[in-house]
Amino acid sequence: MSLKSKDLVSIRGLDASDIGLILETAAGFKDVLGRDIKKVPALRGKTTVNLFYEPSTRTRTSFELAAKRLSTDVVNFSVSTSSVVKGESLRDTALTIQALGADIIIVRHSCSGVAHFLADNLGASVVNAGDGTNEHPTQALLDLFTIQERKEAIKGLRVAIVGDILHSRVAKSNMYALTTMGAKVRLIGPPTLVPEALEELGVEIFSDMDKGLRDVDIVMMLRIQMERQGKGFFPTTVEYFRNWGLTPERLSRAKKDALVMHPGPMNRGVEIASDVADGHNSVILDQVTNGLAVRMAVLYLLAGVKG
Amino acid sequence: MKIAIRNGRIIDPARGIDGIGDLVIEDGKIKAVKSQKSKGRSQRPEITGATREIDARGKLVLPGLVDLHVHLREPGYEYKETIRTGTAAAVRGGVTSVCCMPNTNPVNDNASVTEFILKKASAEGACWVYPIGAITKGQKGEELAEMSIMHEAGCVAFSDDGRPVMDSLMMRRALEYSKVMNVPLISHCEDLSLSSGGVMNEGLLSVTLGLKGIPPQAEEIMVARDIALAELTGGRLHIAHISTEGSVALVRAAKKRGIADVTAETCPHYFSATEEAVGDYRTNAKVNPPLRRKRDVEAIKEGLHDGTIDVIATDHAPHHRDEKLGEFDFAPSGISGLETLIGLSMRLVDEGVLSHEGLVEKTAVNPARIIGVDRGTLAPGAAADLTVVDTETEYTVGAAKFVSRGKNTPFDGWVLSARPVITISLGRIHEWE
Numbered sequence: 141m142s143l144k145s146k147d148l149v150s151i152r153g154l155d156a157s158d159i160g161l162i163l164e165t166a167a168g169f170k171d172v173l174g175r176d177i178k179k180v181p182a183l184r185g186k187t188t189v190n191l192f193y194e195p196s197t198r199t200r201t202s203f204e205l206a207a208k209r210l211s212t213d214v215v216n217f218s219v220s221t222s223s224v225v226k227g228e229s230l231r232d233t234a235l236t237i238q239a240l241g242a243d244i245i246i247v248r249h250s251c252s253g254v255a256h257f258l259a260d261n262l263g264a265s266v267v268n269a270g271d272g273t274n275e276h277p278t279q280a281l282l283d284l285f286t287i288q289e290r291k292e293a294i295k296g297l298r299v300a301i302v303g304d305i306l307h308s309r310v311a312k313s314n315m316y317a318l319t320t321m322g323a324k325v326r327l328i329g330p331p332t333l334v335p336e337a338l339e340e341l342g343v344e345i346f347s348d349m350d351k352g353l354r355d356v357d358i359v360m361m362l363r364i365q366m367e368r369q370g371k372g373f374f375p376t377t378v379e380y381f382r383n384w385g386l387t388p389e390r391l392s393r394a395k396k397d398a399l400v401m402h403p404g405p406m407n408r409g410v411e412i413a414s415d416v417a418d419g420h421n422s423v424i425l426d427q428v429t430n431g432l433a434v435r436m437a438v439l440y441l442l443a444g445v446k447g
Numbered sequence: 448m449k450i451a452i453r454n455g456r457i458i459d460p461a462r463g464i465d466g467i468g469d470l471v472i473e474d475g476k477i478k479a480v481k482s483q484k485s486k487g488r489s490q491r492p493e494i495t496g497a498t499r500e501i502d503a504r505g506k507l508v509l510p511g512l513v514d515l516h517v518h519l520r521e522p523g524y525e526y527k528e529t530i531r532t533g534t535a536a537a538v539r540g541g542v543t544s545v546c547c548m549p550n551t552n553p554v555n556d557n558a559s560v561t562e563f564i565l566k567k568a569s570a571e572g573a574c575w576v577y578p579i580g581a582i583t584k585g586q587k588g589e590e591l592a593e594m595s596i597m598h599e600a601g602c603v604a605f606s607d608d609g610r611p612v613m614d615s616l617m618m619r620r621a622l623e624y625s626k627v628m629n630v631p632l633i634s635h636c637e638d639l640s641l642s643s644g645g646v647m648n649e650g651l652l653s654v655t656l657g658l659k660g661i662p663p664q665a666e667e668i669m670v671a672r673d674i675a676l677a678e679l680t681g682g683r684l685h686i687a688h689i690s691t692e693g694s695v696a697l698v699r700a701a702k703k704r705g706i707a708d709v710t711a712e713t714c715p716h717y718f719s720a721t722e723e724a725v726g727d728y729r730t731n732a733k734v735n736p737p738l739r740r741k742r743d744v745e746a747i748k749e750g751l752h753d754g755t756i757d758v759i760a761t762d763h764a765p766h767h768r769d770e771k772l773g774e775f776d777f778a779p780s781g782i783s784g785l786e787t788l789i790g791l792s793m794r795l796v797d798e799g800v801l802s803h804e805g806l807v808e809k810t811a812v813n814p815a816r817i818i819g820v821d822r823g824t825l826a827p828g829a830a831a832d833l834t835v836v837d838t839e840t841e842y843t844v845g846a847a848k849f850v851s852r853g854k855n856t857p858f859d860g861w862v863l864s865a866r867p868v869i870t871i872s873l874g875r876i877h878e879w880e
Contacts, residue, residue: 152655230773251774252657253728272776274657309657337651 142444147259147266150275151316159321163285165437166430172209173433183443184211189242191217191234192269193249198404198428199269199279203246206435212244230254231261238264244439247271265442273307279403280313282434284321286427287358290399295322300352300394302328302384303362303411304373306335310403311362315343328352329384332373349384353393361386361402364411377410386412391421399423448498449473450876455503455835457482459510460804461812461824470508471497472831475874480825499876501869503835509807510823511543511574511832511872512788513814515604515633515712516687516760518781519545519576522563523552528765528852530564531571533785536763536851538877540785541834541867544575544815544822545763548608549586556581556592558600565601574872575832577603577818582621582632586610591621598628603818604685606633609735609780613639615672622682631683631710631817636669636694637661637736646776648722648737656728658775663691663743666736670694677707685817686711688762690736692746699755710817711750712758715791716782716857718747718800724857730771730778732857734764748800751809758817759809761788765853783853787844789836790863797864835869842866 143158151159172180188207192200200216207214217237228236230249237245244265247255252272259266270276287294299318305311305327315338318325325343327334334345346352353359364380374380391400400412400421408414417424450472457468457480468482514537520528528536530547537545547564549555555564561578568576580602584590587610594605605625611634612618618634625632642665647653649660670686674697677684689695689711698711716734721741724732732738750756764781771778792810795801801809807823815823825833846859870877 229769249774251776253775256727257773257775272657306654312655312657335651335654337654340651341655 143441146442147255148277148438148442149255149259149266149268151277151280151313151320152275154320156320159281159284159317162281162434162437162441163288165441166281166285166434169436169440170430170433173429179209179211181211182440186212186243186443187241188212188214188244188246188439189217189237190214191237191245191247193247194270196248196269199248202428202431203269203435206432207244207439209432210436210439212439230257234258234262238262244442267438267442270309272309273312274309275313276309277313278431278435278438279310280317281438282427282431283314283360283401284317285430285434286401286423287399289426289430290423291357294318297323297357298326298355299323299358299360300326300328300356301360301362302349302352302386304333304364304368305329305338305362306333307365307368308362314360315341319343326352326356330374349390350393353390356394356398358399358401359386359391359394361400361412363403363405364407366407381410385410386416388413388415388419391416401427404428449496450499450501450871451497452501452503452508452835455506455508457508457825458803458807459825460808461510462826464825465804470825472871475831477825477827477829477831479827501835505839506868507803507836507838508825509541509834509836510811510825511834511870512541512810513544513820513823514542514761514763514785514788515546515685515758515814515817516714517545517547517763517785518550518765519547520765521551521567522560526767526852530567530576531573532850532852533763533765534568534573534576536785536849538573538870538872539850539867539879540788541836541870542574542785542788543832543834543870543872544577544820546577546579546603546818548579548606549581550608550610554581554586555579556584556586558593558596561597561600561602573875573877575822577601577820579604579606579633581605582607582612583617588612588614588617591624594624595627598630603820604631604633606635606687608633608635608687611635611637611639611669615676618673619676619680622676622680622684625682626680629683630819631685633685633687634669634673635687636666636673638665638668641665641668646733646737647725648739650722650740652722652725656725661737663693663739666691667693667697670697674698674701674707674709677709681708683708684710688717688736688760689713689747689750689756690717690739690743692743695746695750695755699750699753702755710757710813711755712760713747713751713756714760714762715784715788718744718751718795719791720857728775729857730773730775731782731855731859733775733778733780734782735780748795748798751795752800757809757813759788759792760814761785763851765851766855767852768854771855781855782857783846783849783851783855785851786849787856787858787863789867790844790865791858793838793865794863831871831874833871834867836865837868838865840864840866
């Protein structure tokens with residue numbers, strides 16, 4: 141079994157069986173991560189490049205560790221020391237990295253569509269580690285993996301995604317992945333940050349968080365980017381927290397065993413109260429651990445596809 | 448030199464002619480036109496002694512088209528296009544008069560740039576070039592440019608094009624002042640605060656692609672404002688590249704009420720393609736205003752049909768390949784449009800939106816009238832600008848083969864069925880297989 145494409149650029153391009161295969165493969169790697177020796181020789185001799193145009197610590201580290209535990213050589217292409225500052229085009233940079241022998245290029249960029257562009261222009265496998273406000277597919281996959289560990293099936297679950305949907309690639313990828321796997325998705329947030337057009341995709345939209353959280357199985361919180369404050373999306377983080385912050389009281393609207401998730405990094409007191417982030421419903425650190433296993437699965441499966 | 452074009456279907460709406468006939472050119476001017484259905488005598492012309500005989504049987508013989516909206520890029524952006532290549536592309540597209548937008552470097556905001564363009568055009572151009580001057584110095588929207596002096600130098604209209612005059616008072620003054628020259632102001636209608644750096648039409652597609660959207664209202668607000676200012680001032684307003692249903696409705700209402708001297712144009716891409724053309728981040732479909740929804744395409748066709756929209760112009764916006772090859776957000780907006788103008792527009796005739804005559808009105812007669820030049824007709828004595836169009840060919844658009852330096856088109860690979868086979872411009876005959 142393998143994936144149909146050499147690249148993982150978006151969840152939109154995957155069907156339920158692709159997602160199922162990745163999650164199943166990830167379960168195997170999670171076992172590996174629990175062992176004393178956390179490394180397998182599966183991709184020995186392959187070269188992985190982290191091409192990050194945007195600052196990132198957790199995602200880059202997670203990919204780096206995942207690649208190392210599969211025994212590939214990993215190079216971090218750092219933007220500050222690169223020729224990007226000299227005005228080299230995206231395509232030239234990517235072709236250069238490919239010419240150095242990269243088999244897998246993991247890319248993060250502030251522009252939507254960059255992963256698509258590189259996938260079209262390169263023979264190497266391209267993994268999207270977040271492109272603009274488009275998608276962040278491995279985050280959605282690790283979220284699904286985390287849900288699946290705790291709930292019997294994803295199908296039929298009610299999932300609320302709360303916050304800045306408009307600018308969130310995590311929300312986008314999760315919405316597609318959850319819908320593909322048969323969950324019911326609700327989007328909650330101020331109308332300035334939740335595009336009404338998404339209703340056409342069959343999701344429900346709420347600006348009233350208390351209503352939106354009623355009887356949900358999963359609450360996915362999104363990071364509020366502080367720079368949105370004062371740009372007309374919402375007045376202040378104080379008012380935001382009052383209306384869309386996840387407090388213990390708000391969480392009580394959801395099912396008793398509801399899972400609380402967050403892709404990190406969190407703004408405690410802005411979108412999530414510390415009591416909830418550290419509470420027994422929270423699986424936030426599980427998400428981080430599972431991210432490794434899921435990224436190992438993705439790299440492993442893509443390496444099996446001939447470009 | 449005497450040229451005879453025989454047996455073509457001659458369409459000259461300016462004189463109510465649409466019929467099979469012969470046309471004679473002598474010394475760069477139309478000498479005689481005889482067609483079976485012309486309103487007048489319908490006898491075959493006596494043509495003798497022609498040094499060149501052209502058989503146009505089964506083809507259309509049209510006045511050379513007049514394109515109100517072209518970016519020739521020179522001076523300053525010769526790597527995108529030059530006056531030489533841009534006018535050659537025009538001629539390839541059946542266009543024999545182009546109005547070139549002022550967003551060059553330096554901006555055409557003073558007579559010396561205007562004179563440079565005209566000098567270059569007369570030395571290297573393949574067709575007539577009519578410069579459009581900037582409304583404000585540097586297109587900055589702050590101070591009026593020397594419109595009257597530029598008009599004397601040859602500017603036929605004024606526009607800040609892609610950098611619309613956001614200040615309503617400045618636009619009011621410009622419309623008032625333009626009455627001195629009796630020229631139109633051409634307005635690129637975009638409320639920049641609302642479009643706010645958007646790169647495609649706003650809607651489900653922009654959200655799912657993660658691209659910043661431009662709502663139709665960003666255009667419509669400015670269409671409404673400019674109509675109101677034209678009403679206030681009595682100045683002549685020409686609205687560039689209409690792309691939305693709402694804009695069509697606003698112009699229609701303004702014309703119906705007769706409150707303002709307003710004309711409007713659209714471009715082939717706005718009646719030929721929707722936002723879907725953006726697909727997975729295809730930068731060649733990035734254009735401003737952006738490609739819209741199906742309902743907008745339908746409304747624009749209706750606007751062309753009922754006369755709300757007077758003109759089809761290309762907004763020919765050539766860019767270098769490298770500029771379009773990369774991040775969608777960073778790619779410049781624009782479509783290289785001259786060489787698909789006739790092919791795409793003739794589809795409107797096939798669909799019954801326009802008659803052949805109507806198409807020539809939108810692409811030659813009306814634009815010539817708006818800028819007040821003596822073009823767009825095959826009347827005896829007029830300059831022999833014409834194009835012979837084969838409407839029964841079937842060909843695949845090949846951007847790589849464009850005469851223009853700009854190969855940026857979302858229509859690459861489209862199969863079209865009309866294209867010029869001969870264009871006569873500035874006394875030269877251009878022929879293609």
